[in-house]
Amino acid sequence: MSVLITVALVxxxxxxxxxxxxxxxYSVILRGEEKVKAQANRAVAFxxxxxxxxxxxxxxxxxxxxxDRLLPVAACPTGVNYDSMFNMTVLVTGIVFFLTQFxxxxxxxxxxxxxxxxxxxxxxxxxxxxxxTTIPAIAMAILVAIGLRNWYDVTSPAPPNATVIEIxxxxxxxxVRYPGKxxxxxxxxxxxxxxxxxxxxxxxxxPHNMDDIISQNGELHVVVNKPxxxxxxxxxxxxxVGLPHFRLKMDAVPGITTTLWFIPTITTDSMKIITKNPDFxxxxxxxxxxxxxxxxxxxxxxxxxxxxxxxxxxSQQSYYAGNNPSATPAVDTTKAQxxxxxxxxxxx
Amino acid sequence: xxxxxxxIEGPNVAHGAESATDHHGHxxxxxxxxxxxxxxxxxxxxxxxxxxxxxxxxxxxxLFSVFFRLQLGFPDSTFPIMExxxxxxxxxxxxxxxxxxxxxxxHGTILVFxxxxxxxxxxxxxxxxxxxxxxxxxxxxxxxxxxxxxFFAASICMFTSLFVETGPASxxxxxxxxxxxxxxxxxxxxxxMDLWLLGMALFVVSSLLGGLNYITTILNMRTKGxxxxxLPLTVWxxxxxxxxxxxxxxxxxxxxxxxxxDRNFGTSFYLSEIFIGGKxxxxxxxxxxxxxxxxxxxGHPEVYIIMLPGMGMASEVLSTNSRKPxxxxxxxxxxxxxxxxxxxxxxxHHMFVTGMSPFLGSIFVLLTLLIAVxxxxxxxxxxTTIWRGNIRFNPAMLFALGFVSLFISGGLTGxxxxxxxxxxxxxxxxFVVAHFHIVMGVxxxxxxxxxxxxxxxxxxxxxxxxxxxxxxxFITFIGAYLIFWPMHYEGIAGMPRRYYDYSAWESFKHxxxxxxxxxxxxxxxxxxxxxxxxxxxxxIWRGRKMTTLNPWGSTTLEWTTPINPGHGNWVGExxxxxxxxxxxxxxxxxxxxxxxxxxxxxxxxxx
Numbered sequence: 037m038s039v040l041i042t043v044a045l046v047x048x049x050x051x052x053x054x055x056x057x058x059x060x061x062y063s064v065i066l067r068g069e070e071k072v073k074a075q076a077n078r079a080v081a082f083x084x085x086x087x088x089x090x091x092x093x094x095x096x097x098x099x100x101x102x103x104d105r106l107l108p109v110a111a112c113p114t115g116v117n118y119d120s121m122f123n124m125t126v127l128v129t130g131i132v133f134f135l136t137q138f139x140x141x142x143x144x145x146x147x148x149x150x151x152x153x154x155x156x157x158x159x160x161x162x163x164x165x166x167x168x169t170t171i172p173a174i175a176m177a178i179l180v181a182i183g184l185r186n187w188y189d190v191t192s193p194a195p196p197n198a199t200v201i202e203i204x205x206x207x208x209x210x211x212v213r214y215p216g217k218x219x220x221x222x223x224x225x226x227x228x229x230x231x232x233x234x235x236x237x238x239x240x241x242x243p244h245n246m247d248d249i250i251s252q253n254g255e256l257h258v259v260v261n262k263p264x265x266x267x268x269x270x271x272x273x274x275x276x277v278g279l280p281h282f283r284l285k286m287d288a289v290p291g292i293t294t295t296l297w298f299i300p301t302i303t304t305d306s307m308k309i310i311t312k313n314p315d316f317x318x319x320x321x322x323x324x325x326x327x328x329x330x331x332x333x334x335x336x337x338x339x340x341x342x343x344x345x346x347x348x349x350x351s352q353q354s355y356y357a358g359n360n361p362s363a364t365p366a367v368d369t370t371k372a373q374x375x376x377x378x379x380x381x382x383x384x
Numbered sequence: 385x386x387x388x389x390x391x392i393e394g395p396n397v398a399h400g401a402e403s404a405t406d407h408h409g410h411x412x413x414x415x416x417x418x419x420x421x422x423x424x425x426x427x428x429x430x431x432x433x434x435x436x437x438x439x440x441x442x443x444x445x446x447l448f449s450v451f452f453r454l455q456l457g458f459p460d461s462t463f464p465i466m467e468x469x470x471x472x473x474x475x476x477x478x479x480x481x482x483x484x485x486x487x488x489x490x491h492g493t494i495l496v497f498x499x500x501x502x503x504x505x506x507x508x509x510x511x512x513x514x515x516x517x518x519x520x521x522x523x524x525x526x527x528x529x530x531x532x533x534x535f536f537a538a539s540i541c542m543f544t545s546l547f548v549e550t551g552p553a554s555x556x557x558x559x560x561x562x563x564x565x566x567x568x569x570x571x572x573x574x575x576x577m578d579l580w581l582l583g584m585a586l587f588v589v590s591s592l593l594g595g596l597n598y599i600t601t602i603l604n605m606r607t608k609g610x611x612x613x614x615l616p617l618t619v620w621x622x623x624x625x626x627x628x629x630x631x632x633x634x635x636x637x638x639x640x641x642x643x644x645x646d647r648n649f650g651t652s653f654y655l656s657e658i659f660i661g662g663k664x665x666x667x668x669x670x671x672x673x674x675x676x677x678x679x680x681x682x683g684h685p686e687v688y689i690i691m692l693p694g695m696g697m698a699s700e701v702l703s704t705n706s707r708k709p710x711x712x713x714x715x716x717x718x719x720x721x722x723x724x725x726x727x728x729x730x731x732x733h734h735m736f737v738t739g740m741s742p743f744l745g746s747i748f749v750l751l752t753l754l755i756a757v758x759x760x761x762x763x764x765x766x767x768t769t770i771w772r773g774n775i776r777f778n779p780a781m782l783f784a785l786g787f788v789s790l791f792i793s794g795g796l797t798g799x800x801x802x803x804x805x806x807x808x809x810x811x812x813x814x815f816v817v818a819h820f821h822i823v824m825g826v827x828x829x830x831x832x833x834x835x836x837x838x839x840x841x842x843x844x845x846x847x848x849x850x851x852x853x854x855x856x857x858f859i860t861f862i863g864a865y866l867i868f869w870p871m872h873y874e875g876i877a878g879m880p881r882r883y884y885d886y887s888a889w890e891s892f893k894h895x896x897x898x899x900x901x902x903x904x905x906x907x908x909x910x911x912x913x914x915x916x917x918x919x920x921x922x923x924i925w926r927g928r929k930m931t932t933l934n935p936w937g938s939t940t941l942e943w944t945t946p947i948n949p950g951h952g953n954w955v956g957e958x959x960x961x962x963x964x965x966x967x968x969x970x971x972x973x974x975x976x977x978x979x980x981x982x983x984x985x986x987x988x989x990x991x
Contacts (some may be wrong), residue, residue, distance in 0.1 A: 057851040057852035058849070075855070080854065092711070094869070107891075115604065129800075143767065147706070147770060149776045157775050165715050176756050179753060289673060290562060291671070319889060323813070324560070330882060
């Protein structure tokens with residue numbers, strides 16, 4: 037019933053607007069075309085002039101709504117550079133935006149058609165053209181210079197003391213592999229993948245694999261103020277490791293390993309205080325469409341102190357041991373718990 | 385150029401010049417309906433076919449956005465009406481994730497290719513090029529007809545894919561493999577994807593047939609006196625649009641063909657080291673990134689294929705309705721050349737986060753931000769064009785002004801995304817959605833609306849309703865900003881695009897209210913577009929009749945043709961051209977413009 041009423045209402049509004057349109061045509065005939073046109077022209081010019089202050093108010097209002105909902109302070113040094121570069125770009129483009137939009141709407145009002153005005157035949161002016169070719173070119177050169185400095189910062193090789201962690205995307209969750217005690221990630225082969233007991237295809241003939249730890253709940257534990265280097269790849273389709281709080285992003289491509297490194301500077305617990313949100317968590321979002329569960333492909337980053345990290349690490353069992361119970365009696369409690377957590381966001 | 389040379393011969397063609405003089409009236413037979421309106425070789429009919437097909441596609445593509453905006457705005461509600469439209473894909477009135485992704489994919493594909501490429505340049509290149517260069521028809525009317533019918537076949541393919549059991553393609557309009565290559569990866573990568581690829585292949589054929597024709601016509605069939613520097617900016621823009629299409633669409637075609645091979649014939653162009661559906665695939669050595677290079681080598685020029693016609697038409701409409709010459713005619717042409725050249729060397733800015741070499745990335749940053757320079761020149765020139773003018777606000781003019789406003793807004797956000805150091809955070813967030821919808825979605829649509837309102841009298845001999853045009857403009861213009869402005873903030877907050885539901889995300893779930901607001905405005909704006917559709921179709925038959933040849937006081941050649949020009953466009957000789965197309969000045973007889981066909985007065989200097 038409500039559908040019917042909605043449809044009827046929409047149709048009614050349509051008919052009314054259409055009739056207004058039609059009526060205006062008759063009034064043109066009744067009242068003389070020139071007069072009606074001149075009136076309409078004045079009205080439209082005034083409305084256009086009104087759009088500018090209205091738009092400015094809208095922008096102000098939009099800012100006030102979003103002020104407290106944007107991301108908190110960036111949690112790594114490159115992210116802080118990103119934020120200042122972003123603000124600088126907002127400033128430059130903002131000035132251009134307000135100036136040109138103001139000029140546009142002001143000219144519309146100022147130069148609306150009247151009988152008295154004769155237009156100014158102004159076909160070209162080399163000086164003006166030169167000015168407004170050069171100024172944008174200089175502005176762009178500055179933005180490129182700042183951009184490239186930051187770009188090379190972000191993409192530079194990771195420091196040698198960085199913790200190397202592998203993160204692998206699959207439909208639809210993240211697998212995180214830590215190198216274990218030997219600090220070395222063992223070899224992988226996609227042909228050895230097996231969802232039952234070898235999710236990343238570790239090659240058991242490589243001894244480096246024996247102590248590797250795989251966390252299947254998408255939790256990435258890192259130590260605050262210590263560089264971390266991610267080796268990123270995918271098991272099936274293209275995914276993307278999106279780290280909004282670190283202002284970083286990198287695709288996970290099957291057959292290719294990409295990297296990303298950063299120094300987390302704020303622990304999850306500190307961030308809870310900064311954001312005044314006890315539920316705060318650094319999230320890893322998949323940013324490349326990867327299928328029907330794309331929107332639920334969520335991971336988390338736990339930034340903790342070295343002591344907390346060591347404690348957590350000590351409680352982890354190597355993937356090999358976990359899947360070969362005969363080798364070591366299972367201490368599986370730590371693993372079972374976060375598994376439930378991931379269920380809440382994973383596709384049914 | 386001699387008039388006789390360009391009369392179109394053939395069984396289906398009225399003999400323009402001859403029939404007009406009535407000397408050969410007995411030879412002039414009525415064409416059968418099929419040859420006149422269906423398989424027509426008349427550029428005006430083909431243009432209108434493209435326009436009407438484009439409008440139908442735009443309604444479908446727009447309706448899809450209403451469906452997925454309902455999901456995004458109100459993820460906890462159900463809308464039983466959707467089940468009526470979509471059946472099992474929206475069982476109980478809630479979209480399934482699979483079909484949500486199918487809808488966004490088809491929304492993108494339809495609007496980018498079928499509406500804003502075929503519907504836009506197909507329409508206006510066909511209608512305006514022969515009219516404005518002074519030709520009786522395209523260089524090859526038959527190829528022109530094929531261009532439309534290949535587009536039609538592509539349309540049928542794409543439309544059919546909406547009804548297959550596994551649904552249409554659902555890998556995004558960019559259809560990156562391996563997602564689009566493997567049937568196990570998603571439902572939409574089944575038959576729907578095959579139809580998508582076939583549709584796109586046919587579309588490329590259509591686009592090439594059209595583009596070659598446009599270029600040939602512009603270069604070879606200009607009337608006497610119509611030098612290249614006397615061409616209206618619309619024709620210049622359409623020329624570069626066609627050049628972009630002809631040089632870049634074949635690359636998409638190759639990308640599509642390789643994908644068809646990977647899907648069906650076991651090759652490994654894009655596939656390597658994949659474990660899916662419980663087994664490891666045999667493919668090794670391919671590169672998923674290769675497809676992205678091939679796709680974006682078209683994909684980026686495609687953005688300008690969409691933008692340039694709007695730029696050309698906005699230039700023409702702004703100048704005509706300000707009663708002033710376009711400012712910096714040559715600067716406008718040079719900036720078009722600059723944009724066209726740069727368009728070919730910036731594609732990888734869509735791929736900054738694929739892990740490409742940082743050095744290569746920095747080259748693409750530099751080239752990308754260079755595009756800001758010709759774009760800025762164009763904006764400043766448009767603003768100077770209306771400065772000290774005498775502006776008439778008809779709907780065409782309003783949409784041209786709106787085009788400039790939106791082009792500024794969307795262009796400026798491009799400066800953020802083109803800079804890799806900022807893109808590394810903004811990539812694939814709502815900032816990107818906001819950016820490209822404003823600059824190539826809405827803005828290009830505004831160019832298209834400006835063109836439609838402006839040349840409607842030339843196409844149908846009647847006017848569209850002004851008042852409805854005003855209402856259409858204000859709702860669309862304000863609505864566009866209300867929809868896309870807040871999306872920038874969501875993107876700055878890192879909210880990823882192409883998500884079905886954000887409620888499980890601690891970082892994004894608080895945007896629910898904003899998403900609902902955007903959805904409501906989007907639905908209102910969609911209905912406002914239907915107002916345009918109603919206005920368009922009723923005006924074809926019931927609009928106010930055109931009584932004068934040149935209702936806008938325009939200088940260009942199309943307004944010297946009869947009110948309802950037959951095939952061949954001009955009665956008798958094609959007029960000769962003596963001056964540039966923007967002589968909006970006192971002609972000495974109380975008019976404020978001098979048509980291109982008026983010889984220079986003694987002592988008058990050409991522009």
